[in-house]
Amino acid sequence: MPATLKDIAKEVGKSITTVSRALHGYDDVSPETIALVRRVADEMGYTPNIMAQRLQKQRTDTIGFILPTFGPRFSDPFFSEFLAGIGNRAAKLGYDLLVSTRPPGEEELSTYRRKVQSHLVDGFVIVRTRRHDPRIEYLCQADFPFVAFGRTENNCDFPYVDEDGEHGMRLMAHHLADLGHKDIAFIAAPDELMFAHYRSKGFKEGLEERGVHLDEKLIVTGDLTQRDGFRQATSLLELTNPPTAIAACNDLMAMGAISAAQKRGLIVGKDIAITGFDNIPLAEHSHPPLTTIHQPIYQIGDMVCEILIRRIKGESVETDHALLEPTLVIRETCGGNQ
Amino acid sequence: MPATLKDIAKEVGKSITTVSRALHGYDDVSPETIALVRRVADEMGYTPNIMAQRLQKQRTDTIGFILPTFGPRFSDPFFSEFLAGIGNRAAKLGYDLLVSTRPPGEEELSTYRRKVQSHLVDGFVIVRTRRHDPRIEYLCQADFPFVAFGRTENNCDFPYVDEDGEHGMRLMAHHLADLGHKDIAFIAAPDELMFAHYRSKGFKEGLEERGVHLDEKLIVTGDLTQRDGFRQATSLLELTNPPTAIAACNDLMAMGAISAAQKRGLIVGKDIAITGFDNIPLAEHSHPPLTTIHQPIYQIGDMVCEILIRRIKGESVETDHALLEPTLVIRETCGGNQ
DNA sequence: TTGAAAGCGCTAACAA
DNA sequence: TTGTTAGCGCTTTCAA
Numbered sequence: 001m002p003a004t005l006k007d008i009a010k011e012v013g014k015s016i017t018t019v020s021r022a023l024h025g026y027d028d029v030s031p032e033t034i035a036l037v038r039r040v041a042d043e044m045g046y047t048p049n050i051m052a053q054r055l056q057k058q059r060t061d062t063i064g065f066i067l068p069t070f071g072p073r074f075s076d077p078f079f080s081e082f083l084a085g086i087g088n089r090a091a092k093l094g095y096d097l098l099v100s101t102r103p104p105g106e107e108e109l110s111t112y113r114r115k116v117q118s119h120l121v122d123g124f125v126i127v128r129t130r131r132h133d134p135r136i137e138y139l140c141q142a143d144f145p146f147v148a149f150g151r152t153e154n155n156c157d158f159p160y161v162d163e164d165g166e167h168g169m170r171l172m173a174h175h176l177a178d179l180g181h182k183d184i185a186f187i188a189a190p191d192e193l194m195f196a197h198y199r200s201k202g203f204k205e206g207l208e209e210r211g212v213h214l215d216e217k218l219i220v221t222g223d224l225t226q227r228d229g230f231r232q233a234t235s236l237l238e239l240t241n242p243p244t245a246i247a248a249c250n251d252l253m254a255m256g257a258i259s260a261a262q263k264r265g266l267i268v269g270k271d272i273a274i275t276g277f278d279n280i281p282l283a284e285h286s287h288p289p290l291t292t293i294h295q296p297i298y299q300i301g302d303m304v305c306e307i308l309i310r311r312i313k314g315e316s317v318e319t320d321h322a323l324l325e326p327t328l329v330i331r332e333t334c335g336g337n338q
Numbered sequence: 339m340p341a342t343l344k345d346i347a348k349e350v351g352k353s354i355t356t357v358s359r360a361l362h363g364y365d366d367v368s369p370e371t372i373a374l375v376r377r378v379a380d381e382m383g384y385t386p387n388i389m390a391q392r393l394q395k396q397r398t399d400t401i402g403f404i405l406p407t408f409g410p411r412f413s414d415p416f417f418s419e420f421l422a423g424i425g426n427r428a429a430k431l432g433y434d435l436l437v438s439t440r441p442p443g444e445e446e447l448s449t450y451r452r453k454v455q456s457h458l459v460d461g462f463v464i465v466r467t468r469r470h471d472p473r474i475e476y477l478c479q480a481d482f483p484f485v486a487f488g489r490t491e492n493n494c495d496f497p498y499v500d501e502d503g504e505h506g507m508r509l510m511a512h513h514l515a516d517l518g519h520k521d522i523a524f525i526a527a528p529d530e531l532m533f534a535h536y537r538s539k540g541f542k543e544g545l546e547e548r549g550v551h552l553d554e555k556l557i558v559t560g561d562l563t564q565r566d567g568f569r570q571a572t573s574l575l576e577l578t579n580p581p582t583a584i585a586a587c588n589d590l591m592a593m594g595a596i597s598a599a600q601k602r603g604l605i606v607g608k609d610i611a612i613t614g615f616d617n618i619p620l621a622e623h624s625h626p627p628l629t630t631i632h633q634p635i636y637q638i639g640d641m642v643c644e645i646l647i648r649r650i651k652g653e654s655v656e657t658d659h660a661l662l663e664p665t666l667v668i669r670e671t672c673g674g675n676q
Numbered sequence: 677t678t679g680a681a682a683g684c685g686c687t688a689a690c691a692a
Numbered sequence: 693t694t695g696t697t698a699g700c701g702c703t704t705t706c707a708a
Contacts, residue, residue: 004686017688017694017697029693033694049457049686051389051684051685051686052686053685053686054686056687077418080414087439088407100425100429101429102429118387120388227619227622259623281565282593285593285597287625288600342701344701353678358702358703358704362703368678389701390684390702391703392702393702394701394702396684
């Protein structure tokens with residue numbers, strides 16, 4: 001149906017090769033031919049068949065991104081922003097983005113494997129790294145290009161961009177301690193998630209540095225959703241000695257915790273302090289606005305994508321181990337400023 | 339590098355053709371050959387080169403989805419959930435998902451055009467339809483398969499799934515009117531967006547049906563973000579005769595409105611009623627929890643994708659004009675139940 | 677039951 | 693400056 005090089009060749013009475021070269025503007029084609037071919041190509045509405053180009057070139061100009069989803073009601077503001085970051089950068093560099101959604105696990109890994117082996121993508125963006133991450137292990141061992149948002153404990157060297165969550169949570173711990181809190185609870189996330197691990201670590205160390213004891217009973221683990229933040233905070237508040245501050249591992253859980261506190265009639269920012277991590281857009285508009293740690297997700301997506309494409313193209317990359325400095329965003333959930 | 343049919347053929351001492359057929363389990367290949375070929379293929383870690391298959395088959399087994407983004411801080415919970423819906427269904431049916439992010443406008447349309455012409459995808463999922471939608475116009479005219487989430491006023495027939503936003507907002511208007519509100523404000527969204535148009539229409543009609551007059555001065559338009567919801571609600575509340583209820587066109591703006599009200603010291607659900615539309619996960623955990631209209635976004639994504647793939651495959655589709663019945667979710671932002 | 681040959685649309689080395 | 697030829701990896705007639 002659509003015009004091919006062959007059609008144009010027939011039309012202008014030249015060979016396919018010449019047409020191809022004319023279209024690419026090679027300088028060994030006469031200007032007249034170039035002009036002619038271009039005009040005819042335009043008239044015929046020619047667009048190259050990308051599959052044919054790809055088969056020939058043995059590249060796909062496509063990068064893969066497999067979204068770790070968790071059940072249908074999946075809605076993490078994190079991902080849409082990150083996706084916009086990589087998507088826009090990829091487009092700017094002439095790359096397409098192949099997205100899959102797959103829950104972590106066996107099937108996830110085989111999805112990576114299949115896409116690598118069948119040459120569906122030239123490289124991968126990995127998010128939400130795990131302490132022991134089979135995806136990274138696989139890609140390293142297969143020597144396939146990828147860049148991760150997050151680090152891991154696997155012992156192999158690979159490019160990543162990460163925010164220093166350990167430092168971020170240390171900042172937060174100091175903030176809370178300096179506000180005079182003694183009974184501080186922490187809603188962690190599964191320690192297998194690398195970022196969760198770092199954040200927990202930073203928080204504990206931060207409190208220690210301020211001489212505040214973190215009671216094991218006040219450490220609980222949630223699944224990163226606001227629903228679970230609500231649940232975990234509720235159980236925390238039902239203790240005989242409830243905490244005066246709750247730090248959550250991410251904003252979503254913090255927002256759940258705010259609900260829980262309010263449900264018990266507590267005034268957040270006065271009766272209890274609550275903090276998050278991520279600074280999602282919603283954080284600014286929670287009630288009260290959430291004190292949190294900022295993470296420039298869009299920019300991270302952008303960086304990750306750019307590094308990946310440079311690697312794919314074999315260009316040199318200056319920094320492929322970026323660790324971003326987090327900043328504390330003080331709003332109203334810890335009181336003080338109002 | 340990776341094994342090809344040729345490699346296997348050489349290894350087993352048969353022709354490429356035979357190997358291909360053996361791998362596909364054709365019944366005109368001897369069982370022994372099939373077994374042998376399969377074994378060798380496994381050993382060599384064979385995976386078909388998809389680009390080659392696609393070039394040959396003239397299909398891509400890929401569906402396209404172009405995300406309308408608006409600036410970097412792009413974070414609409416709507417999209418991640420919708421994406422999960424189409425992504426999971428596509429995977430189940432053996433399709434890949436090619437995602438782009440592009441702000442609405444000229445470049446957006448040319449992105450569609452390029453992907454169609456270069457055979458990058460077999461069909462498109464369209465979201466956030468506009469009253470006059472150039473994307474739909476183009477795809478219709480090009481006779482390219484697509485399914486939309488949302489309707490349009492372009493006069494061409496195409497498959498869609500939509501929620502009856504008009505009816506939903508009518509429900510909401512009745513709810514507010516029945517609660518006794520007389521001074522009701524509405525934060526609309528740009529009328530060019532089809533869903534916004536329907537929602538506005540339904541809201542106005544709903545109030546009329548209850549004999550409540552909707553003052554033009556109390557109708558403002560926001561850009562669907564919580565930030566703008568905040569801004570618009572603030573201006574509404576600064577009027578000499580501020581409204582006693584604010585209905586927003588979507589949840590995000592409603593959440594901004596809640597902030598605005600609280601900033602002015604109003605108690606939401608008592609001093610003022612605020613409502614949304616969408617029932618995003620966060621709605622349940624706003625403070626107070628938001629009264630809204632439920633929209634099963636994940637399921638809609640799933641449906642849209644399924645219809646699209648059936649069409650691509652040329653299978654018959656029973657219902658390709660689905661209009662879903664919305665439901666009112668009463669929580670606490672209008673008072674009453676507490 | 678198997679293989680030879682053609683072709684999907686394109687690029688590139690080489691020859692003319 | 694242009695054309696011939698080969699080939700990317702696969703599927704699919706058609707003939708043996």
